[in-house]
Amino acid sequence: MAAIAPRPHPSLALEFCGLRLASPIVLLSGCVGFGEEYTRVEGFSNREVGAIVLKGTTLKPRLGNPLHRVTETPMGMINAIGLQNPGVDHVVKNILPTLDFGETRFIANVCGSTIDEYVEVTRRFDDSPIDAMEINISCPNVKEGGVQFGNYPEMSARVVAACRKVTKKPLITKLSPNQTDIGENARLCIEAGSDGLAVINTISGMAVDLKTRRPVIGNVQGGVSGPAIKPIALLKVRQVYEVAKPHRVPIIGQGGIACARSAAVSEGQRWNYQLPARCGHEISR
Ligand SMILES: Cc1cc2nc3c(=O)[nH]c(=O)nc-3n(C[C@H](O)[C@H](O)[C@H](O)COP(=O)(O)O)c2cc1C
Numbered sequence: 001m002a003a004i005a006p007r008p009h010p011s012l013a014l015e016f017c018g019l020r021l022a023s024p025i026v027l028l029s030g031c032v033g034f035g036e037e038y039t040r041v042e043g044f045s046n047r048e049v050g051a052i053v054l055k056g057t058t059l060k061p062r063l064g065n066p067l068h069r070v071t072e073t074p075m076g077m078i079n080a081i082g083l084q085n086p087g088v089d090h091v092v093k094n095i096l097p098t099l100d101f102g103e104t105r106f107i108a109n110v111c112g113s114t115i116d117e118y119v120e121v122t123r124r125f126d127d128s129p130i131d132a133m134e135i136n137i138s139c140p141n142v143k144e145g146g147v148q149f150g151n152y153p154e155m156s157a158r159v160v161a162a163c164r165k166v167t168k169k170p171l172i173t174k175l176s177p178n179q180t181d182i183g184e185n186a187r188l189c190i191e192a193g194s195d196g197l198a199v200i201n202t203i204s205g206m207a208v209d210l211k212t213r214r215p216v217i218g219n220v221q222g223g224v225s226g227p228a229i230k231p232i233a234l235l236k237v238r239q240v241y242e243v244a245k246p247h248r249v250p251i252i253g254q255g256g257i258a259c260a261r262s263a264a265v266s267e268g269q270r271w272n273y274q275l276p277a278r279c280g281h282e283i284s285r
Pocket of ligand 1: 028029030031081139201225226227257
């Protein structure tokens with residue numbers, strides 16, 4: 001019989017948007033599928049992290065962008081998955097029942113091309129066991145929605161206010177780094193009813209194939225993630241923190257967290273499957 005993985009050290013437990021998290025380590029949307037992906041890896045357990053954010057989910061299923069969707073960079077990667085997902089009804093009916101909500105907290109990542117779509121996805125997750133919802137207005141890899149909302153503070157606030165009306169569950173807004181004033185955006189999202197903020201999503205970028213002289217990514221542009229973006233993420237988290245602190249609105253800091261030392265200053269992300277446990281262990285020392 002497999003041994004039950006140890007819980008994070010009790011000193012790591014915290015309150016986040018009214019939820020009790022066993023640890024400040026959060027696995028980010030798009031990096032662990034729908035919460036089941038890492039559980040297939042021997043040596044990893046969902047019990048090691050405070051929360052898991054599921055892959056971005058739209059109202060209808062989406063096939064995602066044309067290939068290539070990912071490419072390496074010297075210190076990270078570029079992705080343009082294009083929000084491939086099976087649609088909210090499939091996630092609620094077929095995936096959520098397979099997750100063990102006793103192991104960790106699960107947060108849905110709500111996406112849409114229109115405000116109505118964001119609202120409908122939020123409504124359907126509201127009527128499910130999900131612990132909280134993250135509104136993704138910051139995906140740089142889709143033609144409609146995403147940063148069309150996230151790069152304009154007033155539009156961001158309209159999405160948040162509309163979703164707020166259909167759920168009492170904690171709402172976290174995931175902010176785009178690809179905008180002029182992330183602090184102003186955070187302020188309007190808080191006023192519109194966001195309980196928490198996630199900072200940052202990927203930064204727009206591209207790669208060129210020197211042989212073909214064509215963009216590597218089928219979508220031409222994608223989102224840069226990994227260690228290269230950590231200094232940018234830190235500054236954006238700081239700018240948002242200055243606005244969020246007086247309102248006591250917490251932030252899930254993210255972007256380039258690849259070791260416990262990074263995680264201790266920003267709260268964060270995994271780089272390999274052992275990182276959450278290692279970060280938790282080292283932060284608690
Ligand atoms: C392959 C991939 C898919 C992603 N999919 C989503 C997504 O569906 N929704 C979302 O809000 N963020 C998504 N992200 C962004 C991550 O959640 C995270 O904000 C970003 O990668 C920065 O963190 P990192 O540098 O630690 O990877 C994705 C990132 C990657 C690399």
